[in-house]
Amino acid sequence: xxxxxxxxxxxxxxxxxxxxxxxxxLERLGHEVIFxxxxxxxxxxxxxxxxxxxxxxxxxGFAEVFDDHExxxxxxxxxxxxxxxxxPRMDPALAGLPVYELTEFLVDVLGVVxxxxxxxxxxxxxxTCQSLRTLGLADRPLRLLREVRNLELAELPMAEECCGxxxxxxxxxxxxxxxxxxxxxxxxxxxxxxxxxxxxxxCLAHIGGALxxxxxxxxxxxxxxxxxxxxxxxxxxxxxxxxxxERAMRTRPPExx
Amino acid sequence: MKxxxxxxPQLSDHRSRRRRRQAGAEARARRAxxxxxxxxxxRLREAGAAIRERTLRDLGTHLEELEVSVxxxxxxxxxxxxxxxxxxxxxxxVGGETDVGLVRxxxxxxxxxxxxxxxxxxxxxVVGAGFLVxxxxxxxxxxxxxxxxFPGTLIAVAGIEDTVPAWSDLEVLLQLLPRSAVGRRxxxxxxxxxxGFDLVLLDNGRTRVxxxxxxxxxxxxxxxxxxxxxxxxxxRTGPRPYGPGRAGPIGAVLTPQLRGVEAPLEASLxxxxxxxxxxxxxxxxxxxxxxLLVHLRGEVVESRRNRPVPAPELLLxxxxxxxxxxxxxxxxxxxxxxxxxxLLARDGRIRRLPGLFGKWTDARDLPAPPRQSFRxxxxxxx
Numbered sequence: 001x002x003x004x005x006x007x008x009x010x011x012x013x014x015x016x017x018x019x020x021x022x023x024x025x026l027e028r029l030g031h032e033v034i035f036x037x038x039x040x041x042x043x044x045x046x047x048x049x050x051x052x053x054x055x056x057x058x059x060x061g062f063a064e065v066f067d068d069h070e071x072x073x074x075x076x077x078x079x080x081x082x083x084x085x086x087x088p089r090m091d092p093a094l095a096g097l098p099v100y101e102l103t104e105f106l107v108d109v110l111g112v113v114x115x116x117x118x119x120x121x122x123x124x125x126x127x128t129c130q131s132l133r134t135l136g137l138a139d140r141p142l143r144l145l146r147e148v149r150n151l152e153l154a155e156l157p158m159a160e161e162c163c164g165x166x167x168x169x170x171x172x173x174x175x176x177x178x179x180x181x182x183x184x185x186x187x188x189x190x191x192x193x194x195x196x197x198x199x200x201x202x203c204l205a206h207i208g209g210a211l212x213x214x215x216x217x218x219x220x221x222x223x224x225x226x227x228x229x230x231x232x233x234x235x236x237x238x239x240x241x242x243x244x245x246e247r248a249m250r251t252r253p254p255e256x257x
Numbered sequence: 258m259k260x261x262x263x264x265x266p267q268l269s270d271h272r273s274r275r276r277r278r279q280a281g282a283e284a285r286a287r288r289a290x291x292x293x294x295x296x297x298x299x300r301l302r303e304a305g306a307a308i309r310e311r312t313l314r315d316l317g318t319h320l321e322e323l324e325v326s327v328x329x330x331x332x333x334x335x336x337x338x339x340x341x342x343x344x345x346x347x348x349x350x351v352g353g354e355t356d357v358g359l360v361r362x363x364x365x366x367x368x369x370x371x372x373x374x375x376x377x378x379x380x381x382x383v384v385g386a387g388f389l390v391x392x393x394x395x396x397x398x399x400x401x402x403x404x405x406x407f408p409g410t411l412i413a414v415a416g417i418e419d420t421v422p423a424w425s426d427l428e429v430l431l432q433l434l435p436r437s438a439v440g441r442r443x444x445x446x447x448x449x450x451x452x453g454f455d456l457v458l459l460d461n462g463r464t465r466v467x468x469x470x471x472x473x474x475x476x477x478x479x480x481x482x483x484x485x486x487x488x489x490x491x492x493r494t495g496p497r498p499y500g501p502g503r504a505g506p507i508g509a510v511l512t513p514q515l516r517g518v519e520a521p522l523e524a525s526l527x528x529x530x531x532x533x534x535x536x537x538x539x540x541x542x543x544x545x546x547x548x549l550l551v552h553l554r555g556e557v558v559e560s561r562r563n564r565p566v567p568a569p570e571l572l573l574x575x576x577x578x579x580x581x582x583x584x585x586x587x588x589x590x591x592x593x594x595x596x597x598x599x600l601l602a603r604d605g606r607i608r609r610l611p612g613l614f615g616k617w618t619d620a621r622d623l624p625a626p627p628r629q630s631f632r633x634x635x636x637x638x639x
Contacts, residue, residue, distance in 0.1 A: 007631045009581065013591050014624060016631035023635075032378040035635050046574060049533060050554030054578035061582065089548075133534035162489045166531025171616035173261045173529060178620040179268050179493045180531075209621030212606055 001031045001110075004069040005064075006099065006186040008076045008201070009041040015201040018075045021228035022102055025115060033236070039065050041081070047090070049168045055092045063087075063094050071109070072099045075224045077131035077199040080104075085134055101131065101189060102224055103199055107140040118149035118231035124156045124193040125223075126184070128203045141199055141223055149231060154191035161187075165206035181210045188218060195219045197226055259263075259525040263498035270495075277492050284486040287440025288539065294442065295432075305433045306543035307479035308426045312418075312604060313467060319391045319420045320458070326394030330452025337459045340368040343414065350412050350455050351381045358382040360400060363480050363503060364416050365586065366460060382407045386415035386456075387447075387480070392423050395451040397435060412455045417463050418476040430479055432539035437481035462515035471552050475510045477542040482507075484536035484546060499526065506536040510549040518557045527553035543580035569613060588632070595626035 003026055007019035023033050037182070043058030066072050080101040088095035121207055125145060131137045137144050145153055164170065164180025171177075184207060188196050196202050196211075201222055208220025267273070292298045312319055324334045335350075337343035347370070351357050359365060359373045363387020370383060384405065388397040396413045398405060405411070421427045435444045467473045485491045485505030496504030500522045502512035509530055513523040532547040540546065561568060580590040601607050602625030610618045617623060629637075 009587070009591075012631045013595055013626050016627055016629060016634055017632040020634060035632070037632060038584045038637075040584065040587040046578055048554070049574065050527075050551070050556075050558035051562055051574045051578065052555045054574060058578060058581055086551075097566055125376060129531065129533035129535075160535075162531050162533035162535070164489070166533070169528065169531045170621075171613060172525075173264065173490075174616040175261065175265050175268055176490055176493055176529075177531075180349060180489055181621070205623065206621065209617070209623055212622040213608075213620060213623075254356070 001071065002034060002069075003031050003105075004034045004036060004066060004072045006039055006066070006072050006074040006076075006079065008074060008079050010205075011075065011201050014205065015222065018201055018224050021224040022073070022075050025060065025117075025224060025228040028230075029110065029112065032202050033101070036065050036069075042079045042082050043090075044079055044086070045167055047082060047086050052090070055086075059083075059090050059094055063097060066097060066099070070098060071105075072097065073101070073102055073105045074099060075102045075222060076201060077101045077128050077135055077137065078202055081130040081134035085128065090238050097113040101135055101137065101199060103131075103141045103144055104135060104137055106144060106227075113143045114147035115144065115227050117147075117227045117229050118151075119226045119229045120127045120150040122152040122154055122192060123189060123195050123197055123221075123226065124154045125159070126156055126163065126188070126193040126196055126198045126203070126207065127159055128200045129162050130231070131199045137199065144227060145197070145223070148226060148229075151226070154193045156191055156196075157187045158183075159187075163203050163207050165203045169200070170206055177206075177207070178210070181206060185210055185214070185216065189216065193218065195221045197221045197223045199223055259521045260494075260498045260529040261414065261525065263500075263522075264371050264494040264529075267494045267497055274493060277291055277495060279452070281492045284440060284483075288437060288483060288486065289440075291436040291440045291442060298436075301429065301432060301516075302541055302543050302634055304429050305479075305541050306477065306556075308421075308429055308475065309479070309542045312420060312422055312426070313473055313476055316417065316467065318419060319422050322422070323389055323391040323420055324396060325532050326391060327389075327452070327454075328394075329458050330394045332394060333455045335457045337457055337461070339461045340459070343368045343457050343459050343461070344370075346457050347383060347412055347414070350457075351383075351410060354380045354410070356380055360384040360398065362386065362400075362414070364419070366416050367461065367502065368414070368459065369501075370414075379407075379409065379546035381412065383412045383414060386413045386419055387434075388419055388427060389413075389456070390421050390423045390424055390427055390599055393451055395449050396454060396456070397421075397427065397431075397447065397449055399431070399438075399444045399447045405448040408495055410455070411450070411453070412457060414457045414459065416476075417458050417460055418467075418478075434479055434481055437483040437539065437541040466511075466514045466598055467563065469514065472510075472514050472549060474544055475507065475514060475549055477544050478507050478511070479542055481541055483536075483539045483541065484544075487535040487539050488530075489533065489535065490531070498529070506530065506546045506550075508545070510544075510553060513553050513557075518553065518560055524557045524560075527557055574614060591632075593629075595630065598623075599628070601625075 043055040048057035083099040163184045164177040204220040211218050335346045358379040361372050363386040387399045435441045445476045491505045499508040509526045513526050518524050527550050536546045606622040
């Protein structure tokens, strides 16, 4: 299958590991992956913050980029939800773009739950609001996680409660947002997990950012990274390797990158 | 005062927070059980939503029918444009009587009537209506312990949207309401009274809400408060930061519509939500609260777009949209911003960001953008 990926602006800049993992995973499953370099942002942030004309322009740009593709997969539940539910409200002509969230694509379109992954960690799963309520992913991500070798899945108490991110909410109502993520983190710590995973790097940046500030020792990991991991990889080896590569790059001028 | 500022002291009130967390969990469990007890709960919600939507679309006709029915049954109807007029009407109706009882409702709160029990010597009572059935002119109050057999002057106060065309419609709403409001199959007492009362019908901004085709679905509300029970924001802040109007998610969409989005509180209410959608999932009349919040955020932004001095947020969002508008601008922004961000980072994390983003790093780290973006990796890989 020819699959176009939308890595999201946020992921492109801040969480490239997620996009790379998604590419590796889809290729391992025998598919051809296409990355359209003209992709930028789906317009979610502008839309949910009230900047309608700006959001609509970005949405039209998105539709143009992916117009010729039959399948578009993204590792962000909220971006997929934006395309699916907000685009038709912006402009009926933008309805029906074939954009799938990664876990939904794996389970519903490819029909796989065992993707041959191995991840030797204790992991808990946080269902993000857009994946749970807007896309209705239900237990699809959990079904995928249950098939991962060596992964110990810990159930997250009160999992369905929002982590408090909410895009601009995290800054406009920072105090309430922090109160919410503090409770979410307490639940995560209860599980004794080494890592919390989800289907969206925006919520994970929020949860992970708070875990990091508290020096909790618990990592926030995108589910794509877990599903792309294979047995034999020393845990964390890849990241270490990339860090070395990164250090090597520092000596070169930016133009060379 | 803005919602965020009003919320701060509430967040520090540990006792109230614990109480609300407990109460919220109990209400959610009760409600889920009550809804599960009905095999066709989802169909009932559909029916409720359809009834309310149909009523609002043709509210003028239903209100005229209601007026005729109430008058036929020996009652009187008074129309109040706003809260002050409603209060004036009520004051003149009680005619100097000081011992006036009150059965409160969201509408009596809205016009600022203070609660007072009806006692043995009470000569007049003001009752906040639940519903008014247009076809028979019947007042319906779903409130435990109060009966509408009051012999003295009885004044019912209702918002114009509390009208229900027919008893067959009421039957559906009275199945939805107790399950959503208190997690029970029935209210302990539902009282009816046809005729012999004064009815004060309040507009107070509602016709303006009705004129907005998207926004008016907020008036479907049947005052169950299930949205507040499931709201993670409300659970932490309580009702106060929502101001003098309705609290919780429905307040965040109704207050700015009823009062306009110009003042700081009203302009901040649509943003007092993560759009998590828990409210929309439980609303018995399927109000798309997150959708309405986004709609109102648009109204707030539009109302501020043409200020002589543009807000920093507007400049930022416009700039971002411009940068994202084309591949070359996007790639250039990506590179330069990432480079700046890396300068701020230590050990791979950013602990303090300047300007608007400082609110993020007040309590959360941000990972330093890696040297190689996804697209740079992709280019090298091929």
